[in-house]
Amino acid sequence: MIKSEMLAYDAIKKQLDKKDKVGIITCNNCARLCGVGGPEKGEELEAKLSKDGYKVTGVTDMLVACNFEYYKDANVSPDATALLVLGCPVGLKVVEQVYKDKKAVKCAEAVGAFIFSPSINRLKVEEVFAGCEAKKGTEYSILTGEALKDQKM
């Protein structure tokens, strides 16, 4: 599983134009466990953007954002001009390639790979990308992505 972390809301907004019609695509696999994807995060972002005056066309839940096959039946509004990807950077790459007429907007950075334990609601980063070495071994809460100070895994 891939650990990703959400960019700050302002960093996401900076990539948008007020004229954009915004679609939100959420990954429901690794990214959801990390507190980046899933319907809850999609709806949370939709509410924030709507409050800030952006036109949001809808939230699309993808089972796995890195699998091209799932996009064949994806209910993404053809009116959307920008697609926010609540998934890892690979999900973003796939969206860029599937929706070439739309702007794909990065919402998360990849940290590394993790193992997880739903019974104790934790995930642990085991392998990291360059620049994220300090996060190796860190444990996080599942679904929220909150970094934890202690280690149980």
Add this chain to the structure above:
Amino acid sequence: MIICARTKSYDDIKAWLTPEDKVIVMTCNICIKGCGIGGRRLVDRLAKKLDKDGFNVIHTEVVGFACNKDLMEERRDHPATKDIFAEATAIIPIACGEGIHNAAHTFEGKKVFDGITGLGVGSVSAKEGPKLILPFDPTLAEKLELPPEGMKLKDLAAKLGLQTGGF
């Protein structure tokens, strides 16, 4: 998903095992299946090959997510499987690095075969199969001249001297 390739061959498994070993072959059913290395069909095939070569395969197991510690520990502790896992002396996990590490930790004291490496993160499609987009090792992108849309697993494995497909 994590893009994986094999660092070892079937002959390496044979050399690693002894005729006395009681072997369990287990597979993750997510990324490693998407990479064409694991999954039920390939694990059954590996078990049959080992059996034919005289090794004692006592069980095969599919674990939905090998990176899920709970699922791995459930196999170790559940009344339906705990005796067979206790009896095993050698475990062959067909999984990414995290899954193999998880198996080694869960089945401490047993031999755990380490023959697969996770190269990074990538995509999958019916047309092109698995593709590496974001390698864990940043020097790999340069070494492979990795295009932004990624590189097919079979191509990068050939460049790196790794193997693809089932054991």
